[in-house]
Amino acid sequence: MNERVVExxxxxxxxxxxxxxxxxGLTGAKVGCDTGQCGSCTVLMNGRAIKSCAxxxxQADGAEVTTIEGANPATGLTDLQQAMWDEHGVQCGFCTPGMVLSLQQLLDDEKVLTEEKVRCGLAGNLCRCTxxxxxxRAVLSVAGQDGAPAHE
Known part of the structure; x- marks a missing residue:
């Protein structure tokens, strides 16, 4: 769990x-719908975004589970998190942890991103605010797509 063994x-x-x-006590994953539809409970399990309410x-025994609490480097925010801040991709914040982890998987999986691919990658994460x-825009800027500068 978040790069440490938890029993x-x-x-x-x-x-x-x-x-x-x-x-x-890891409260970053939220309980939103209890049906796996909203994505607020998303965590990474073995590098894949999963709905932890489903x-x-x-079933996570022996798996590498990463929550939003474990996604941050010691230096602060990831490039994606910084871009979400810079581009105002966060409003109330309820869905943000699940969205960030789903998008991190998308960035890890895809070499070239388009707006359509990002929107498909967000399909399992509902947001009522943004x-x-x-x-x-934040994800594309991190990926260096559509003329946006890539973050280091």
Whole structure:
């Protein structure tokens, strides 16, 4: 979990999001819809964005799980997080942790990004505040696409 080994005993029916929040105090993953539709609970498991409200904690046994708390380098923000700040891609912040982790996977997977690819990558993350345009602009700036400078 976030680059360290965590051993926990959990009830077999405990959802991963509940264990993260209540058992481990990692509150970045939010409980939004409880149905896996909104993406607020998104974490990375073995480098893949997953909805932690749709996975039992025991299913993560032996997996590398990264929450938003573990996504930040010691120096501060990632390039993506800084671009989200710079481009005003964050408003209320409820969906932001899940969105950032989904977008990080997209940036890791795709060599060339377009607005369409970014919007498809965001399909599993609902936001009621941003309208997504500033988020798309932030991701494209990190990727150095559409004439935007790439972040170092």
């Amino acid at each position: 926990s005993e959990v009830e077999p029916r405990t959802l991963l999001v509940d264990h993260l929040r209540e058992g481990l 996975l039992l904690a025991v 309208g997504y345009q500033s988020v798309v």
